[in-house]
Amino acid sequence: MSKNILQQKIEKLHTAQKSLSLMGAAMRNTVLQIVATLMKEQREVIFAANARDLIAAERAGLAKPLLKRLRFDEQKLISACDGMLQIVDLDDPIHQVRLQRELDEGLILTQETCPIGVIGMIFESRPDALIQIASLCLKSGNGIVLKGGSEALATNRVLTKIFKDVSNAVFPPEVAGDWIHLIEKRESVAEMLNMTEYIDLIIPRGSKKFVKYIMDNTSIAVLGHADGICHCFIDSSADQELAVRVTIDSKCQYPAACNAVETILIHKSCAKQILPMLCEALEAKGVEIRGDERVRDIVLCTPAVEADWSTEYLDLIVSIKVVDSVEQAVNHINTYGSSHTDCIITKDRDHAEFFMDAVDSADVYWNCSTRFADGYRYGLGAEVGISTNKIHARGPVGLEGLISYKWKLRGHGQIVEDYTGPDAKGFTHKDL
Amino acid sequence: MSKNILQQKIEKLHTAQKSLSLMGAAMRNTVLQIVATLMKEQREVIFAANARDLIAAERAGLAKPLLKRLRFDEQKLISACDGMLQIVDLDDPIHQVRLQRELDEGLILTQETCPIGVIGMIFESRPDALIQIASLCLKSGNGIVLKGGSEALATNRVLTKIFKDVSNAVFPPEVAGDWIHLIEKRESVAEMLNMTEYIDLIIPRGSKKFVKYIMDNTSIAVLGHADGICHCFIDSSADQELAVRVTIDSKCQYPAACNAVETILIHKSCAKQILPMLCEALEAKGVEIRGDERVRDIVLCTPAVEADWSTEYLDLIVSIKVVDSVEQAVNHINTYGSSHTDCIITKDRDHAEFFMDAVDSADVYWNCSTRFADGYRYGLGAEVGISTNKIHARGPVGLEGLISYKWKLRGHGQIVEDYTGPDAKGFTHKDL
Numbered sequence: 001m002s003k004n005i006l007q008q009k010i011e012k013l014h015t016a017q018k019s020l021s022l023m024g025a026a027m028r029n030t031v032l033q034i035v036a037t038l039m040k041e042q043r044e045v046i047f048a049a050n051a052r053d054l055i056a057a058e059r060a061g062l063a064k065p066l067l068k069r070l071r072f073d074e075q076k077l078i079s080a081c082d083g084m085l086q087i088v089d090l091d092d093p094i095h096q097v098r099l100q101r102e103l104d105e106g107l108i109l110t111q112e113t114c115p116i117g118v119i120g121m122i123f124e125s126r127p128d129a130l131i132q133i134a135s136l137c138l139k140s141g142n143g144i145v146l147k148g149g150s151e152a153l154a155t156n157r158v159l160t161k162i163f164k165d166v167s168n169a170v171f172p173p174e175v176a177g178d179w180i181h182l183i184e185k186r187e188s189v190a191e192m193l194n195m196t197e198y199i200d201l202i203i204p205r206g207s208k209k210f211v212k213y214i215m216d217n218t219s220i221a222v223l224g225h226a227d228g229i230c231h232c233f234i235d236s237s238a239d240q241e242l243a244v245r246v247t248i249d250s251k252c253q254y255p256a257a258c259n260a261v262e263t264i265l266i267h268k269s270c271a272k273q274i275l276p277m278l279c280e281a282l283e284a285k286g287v288e289i290r291g292d293e294r295v296r297d298i299v300l301c302t303p304a305v306e307a308d309w310s311t312e313y314l315d316l317i318v319s320i321k322v323v324d325s326v327e328q329a330v331n332h333i334n335t336y337g338s339s340h341t342d343c344i345i346t347k348d349r350d351h352a353e354f355f356m357d358a359v360d361s362a363d364v365y366w367n368c369s370t371r372f373a374d375g376y377r378y379g380l381g382a383e384v385g386i387s388t389n390k391i392h393a394r395g396p397v398g399l400e401g402l403i404s405y406k407w408k409l410r411g412h413g414q415i416v417e418d419y420t421g422p423d424a425k426g427f428t429h430k431d432l
Numbered sequence: 433m434s435k436n437i438l439q440q441k442i443e444k445l446h447t448a449q450k451s452l453s454l455m456g457a458a459m460r461n462t463v464l465q466i467v468a469t470l471m472k473e474q475r476e477v478i479f480a481a482n483a484r485d486l487i488a489a490e491r492a493g494l495a496k497p498l499l500k501r502l503r504f505d506e507q508k509l510i511s512a513c514d515g516m517l518q519i520v521d522l523d524d525p526i527h528q529v530r531l532q533r534e535l536d537e538g539l540i541l542t543q544e545t546c547p548i549g550v551i552g553m554i555f556e557s558r559p560d561a562l563i564q565i566a567s568l569c570l571k572s573g574n575g576i577v578l579k580g581g582s583e584a585l586a587t588n589r590v591l592t593k594i595f596k597d598v599s600n601a602v603f604p605p606e607v608a609g610d611w612i613h614l615i616e617k618r619e620s621v622a623e624m625l626n627m628t629e630y631i632d633l634i635i636p637r638g639s640k641k642f643v644k645y646i647m648d649n650t651s652i653a654v655l656g657h658a659d660g661i662c663h664c665f666i667d668s669s670a671d672q673e674l675a676v677r678v679t680i681d682s683k684c685q686y687p688a689a690c691n692a693v694e695t696i697l698i699h700k701s702c703a704k705q706i707l708p709m710l711c712e713a714l715e716a717k718g719v720e721i722r723g724d725e726r727v728r729d730i731v732l733c734t735p736a737v738e739a740d741w742s743t744e745y746l747d748l749i750v751s752i753k754v755v756d757s758v759e760q761a762v763n764h765i766n767t768y769g770s771s772h773t774d775c776i777i778t779k780d781r782d783h784a785e786f787f788m789d790a791v792d793s794a795d796v797y798w799n800c801s802t803r804f805a806d807g808y809r810y811g812l813g814a815e816v817g818i819s820t821n822k823i824h825a826r827g828p829v830g831l832e833g834l835i836s837y838k839w840k841l842r843g844h845g846q847i848v849e850d851y852t853g854p855d856a857k858g859f860t861h862k863d864l
Contacts, residue, residue: 018766022789095789101811107800109810116822117792200822219651221823242845249847334450356840357454357527360549368539368843377851378541378839379533379861390548390632390836391653391824404822407810408788411800413674415681419809429811 006188007195009181010145014118014198016178017143021115023175025092028138034166036084039131042162043077049154050127057151065256069125072155080131083382090381093140093399100432104425107411108432115141116404117200120192122147122214124206127155133203134163134180136382140402145192145199147183149206156182193218201402203385208312223401225388227338228258229312230370233329233355235346236267240274242367243345244281249369250343252285256314258386259341259363259373263309264320265329268294271322275299279320287316294322309336326351330358337361339388341373362388362395438620439627441613442577446550446630448610449575453547455607457524460570466598468516471563474594475509481586482559489583497688501557504587512563515814522813525572525831532864536857539843540864547573548836549632552624554579554646556638559587565635566595566612568814572834577631579615579624581638588614625650633834635817640744655833657820659770660690661744662802665761665787667778668699672706674799675777676713681801682775684717688746690818691773691795691805695741696752697761700726703754707731711752719748726754741768758783762790769793771820773805794820794827 003011020028039046050072057070099111119142123129130146137144148156164177171177183192192199193214202222204214212226232250234243250261266274271294279289279299289301290308301320308319309332323329326344333342343365344355356364363373373396375383380398387393393401419425435443452460471478482504489502531543551574555561562578569576580588596609603609615624624631625646634654636646644658664682666675682693698706703726711721711731721733722740733752740751741764755761758776765774775797776787788796795805805828807815812830819825825833851857 018790018792022786103804103809103811107804216651219648221653221821239845245845245847249849253848253852352842354454356838358450360450361838363839363841365841366843368841368846369848371848372535372539372841372846373839377535377848377859379535379859389653394836395839404826406788406793407795407805407827409795409797409800409804410784411798413671413677414800414804415677416685416801416803416809417681420685427809427811 006183006191010118010195010198012178013143013145013181016175017115017118017141019174020138020143020171020179021094021141023141023171025095027170028141029088031166031170032084032088032135032138034170035135035162036081038162038166039077039081039159042158043074046072046077046155046158049158052154053152060151062151066125066151070127070152070155072127076128080128083132084135087135087139087382090139090399093403098405102430102432103409103427104414104419105428107409107414110408110410111405112408113403113405116402118143118145118198119402120145120147120195120199120202120220122189122192122202122204122206124149124210125152126205127152127159129205130156130159132382133384134160136384136399136402138163138179140399142402143179145181145183147189147192150186153184157184190217193220196220205385221392223387223389223393223397224385225258225338225340227312227388228260228340229263229310229336229338230259230261230340231263231265231329231333231337231342232261232370233265233323233326233333233342233344234267234270234274234278235326235329235344235348235351236269237347237351238267238270238274238345239347240270240277243274244278246343246345246367246369247278248281248285250371251282251287251318252316253369253371255316257371258312259370260314261343261370262311262313262318263336264318265323265332266295266320267326267329268322268324271295272298275320282318285316287318290317290319292321295320312338326355327358330355333359333361340386341365341370343368343370362386438615438623442550442627442630444610445575445577445613448607449547449550449573451606452570452575452603452611453526453573455573455603457527459602460573461520463598463602464516464520464567464570466602467567467594468513470594470598471509471513471591474590475506478504478509478587478590481590484586485584492583494583498557498583502559502584502587504559508560512560515564516567519567519571519814522571522831525835530837534862534864535841535859536846536851537860539841539846542840542842543837544840545835545837548834550575550577550630551834552577552579552627552631552634552652554621554624554634554636554638556581556642557584558637559584559591561637562588562591564814565816566592568816568831568834570595570611572831574834575611577613577615577624579621582618585616589616622649625652628652637817653824655819655821655825655829656817657690657770657772659744659820660692660772661695661742661768661770662691662693662772663695663697663761663765663769663774664693664802665697665755665758665765665774665776666699666702666706666710667758667761667776667780667783668701669779669783670699670702670706670777671779672702672709675706676710678775678777678799678801679710680713680717682803683714683719683750684748685801685803687748689803690744691802692746693775693802694743694745694750695768696750697755697764698727698752699758699761700754700756703727704730707752714750717748719750722749722751724753727752744770758787762787765791765793772818773797773802775800775802794818
């Protein structure tokens with residue numbers, strides 16, 4: 001079967017990535033630095049392209065929040081370029097020795113970090129996401145296939161071209177600008193999701209529906225999360241003022257975030273005391289409350305239905321349920337949650353530790369806001385995404401999410417036959 | 433939709449696993465110790481069941497190598513029970529703190545290991561594989577759904593029952609023997625591969641065709657490898673005697689193993705010198721040689737065709753090709769190999785380091801046999817399998833392949849709003 005142009009491009013990218021992984025950290029960092037400088041120099045070209053995208057998007061009736069994400073202004077440019085220079089300052093994530101072990105005299109095993117290979121990034125609207133992920137891939141020696149939303153095409157083209165131009169000038173011809181490619185046609189997404197031979201990891205960024213579509217339509221590994229159904233559980237011994245403060249922040253600080261709380265669970269023994277002040281505080285923030293029967297016995301609110309427990313509102317709506325015990329809270333979360341971020345508010349250390357062990361989520365908190373679940377707040381240096389997988393990286397994922405490892409064994413002619421049978425030599429297995 | 437009996441069983445197992453993960457290491461180890469004792473005590477019951485399986489398999493005309501794998505005798509029993517006691521002695525792989533970081537005063541982040549959840553193990557013939565993987569899952573707090581070959585059903589039933597009986601006696605009722613389940617019907621495999629909600633990782637063990645079938649028919653993550661197309665590259669400066677010794681061991685020490693060599697690459701500048709003695713040594717071991725044109729200019733052998741470069745013989749057959757440079761060897765391996773284990777034989781350190789960096793395989797070797805690629809030889813304590821994935825674990829995988837992690841954040845009412853905006857508090861990000 002003959003290969004179409006996209007397949008040829010990605011095959012070339014796949015080959016270029018192998019050479020990129022051999023480039024020293026200094027050269028990869030130089031490209032990043034020059035790209036950051038050039039982006040500032042070419043700001044007018046970038047803003048003009050972005051203006052074209054914005055005009056077309058407004059004409060097409062794109063929703064306000066998406067228009068906001070699409071806008072790439074001076075502030076976003078400065079912040080993206082600062083981000084690139086911070087990435088330059090990070091330690092080289094590849095060629096790092098993680099383990100060194102003598103198997104026998106003169107037979108030395110090491111485990112060394114290396115890039116995953118080729119990353120496929122599919123994202124909506126935000127052109128700054130392109131800069132961030134391309135920079136992280138370059139830093140870590142990975143190739144990148146980008147597919148942005150069609151609404152951002154002109155901006156994404158200009159940004160990709162800067163990465164390509166600088167790479168063409170700095171890298172040797174076997175790498176050049178071939179490690180990065182922007183897919184322009186929507187039809188190519190399906191093709192991209194089938195490139196199991198060339199793409200090692202897909203990172204989708206966008207709405208829940210969008211991420212779910214990606215996950216259901218590829219056999220390539222996906223790093224991300226579809227749902228963010230997060231919980232606060234207010235335990236019997238919770239401090240009232242603290243419970244209200246943390247819950248309000250978790251729900252209201254940025255309701256559209258994946259780590260915002262969607263359901264509050266409250267212990268029956270403190271529900272009468274805490275619910276009135278909690279609901280007053282929520283309503284003061286404009287939050288619509290949907291309560292189960294026991295909640296509605298205490299405060300006036302909309303009845304919650306079964307579907308509420310598994311709904312990610314991403315909005316100023318919250319469901320509240322009264323539970324009998326910490327165990328019941330844990331069961332509710334493990335049943336209806338999305339294994340993202342869940343918090344217990346309690347003075348009881350044993351309850352807190354039990355909750356954090358028993359809740360099967362990427363992030364489990366005690367007495368602090370679920371909104372802390374974020375790579376920057378965790379000090380990861382850079383955020384690749386938040387994963388609810390338990391394979392590979394989990395929770396907020398930094399550069400290590402783009403890293404794999406290989407085993408190197410250096411010997412002097414050792415053979416396995418000598419370590420087999422009745423007169424077998426033994427292994428020393430001495431960590432060095 | 434009502435759930436069938438299998439779904440109900442696996443749902444119960446999924447719940448039991450959550451409780452199992454909360455059991456202390458002592459209790460998990462106690463179960464392992466008693467299982468090992470009981471297996472030895474009930475040897476006659478086990479051997480009788482195995483005899484029934486063997487008789488039926490012989491009648492059904494099962495191939496000799498499979499019959500050999502199916503036989504579960506005194507030696508295999510002793511070795512399996514010894515293995516279990518070694519697993520008891522390993523450090524607890526879960527509840528380990530990997531990272532501890534102060535985000536701000538009194539806001540402490542930790543990253544702690546935890547089980548992946550429920551493992552699905554699909555294997556052919558070998559009942560000892562059941563004991564090994566069930567022990568590793570128990571040690572690491574994972575639940576396990578087992579599907580063995582129908583030819584081993586009677587043996588597998590007895591072995592599983594021992595795990596269940598001991599677990600029922602030792603664990604509290606919310607765990608009991610529910611963390612392990614043996615699937616008996618072949619039709620249930622397809623169902624198992626669709627249980628994305630309950631099974632977190634599939635580990636297949638068996639033929640290449642079998643593993644490939646599993647990989648192509650599930651969206652659950654698979655830990656394993658379909659192919660093992662491994663290479664030895666004999667570089668221009670290779671020591672002749674060493675080259676022959678390492679290559680013979682890599683090809684002949686156990687040709688049916690996934691880490692045995694299938695293709696030998698040899699540098700043009702030493703081909704004339706080394707090929708005659710290498711081929712003589714291979715033929716003395718009964719190996720059929722398939723050479724490319726330049727090989728056949730030097731020694732008499734069968735012509736290699738294009739398909740040979742991507743064939744895993746698993747037999748006393750080897751393909752040989754002359755290459756012009758280490759770069760060409762690397763390209764050949766990255767094109768035709770299976771990213772498993774590849775070796776360079778050379779005196780040139782720079783060539784060796786380039787080869788090990790540039791070959792994109794799980795295991796890359798210098799001057800030693802590819803047959804070393806194995807969890808026991810690496811000193812991993814126990815082997816879960818060998819993975820050619822670059823996501824999660826790569827190469828020989830020990831207990832850490834069954835481990836994920838979660839982030840715990842312990843605070844005193846901290847909220848994100850205080851770290852946002854113009855008067856934002858800063859993070860300290862101090863590793864503890």
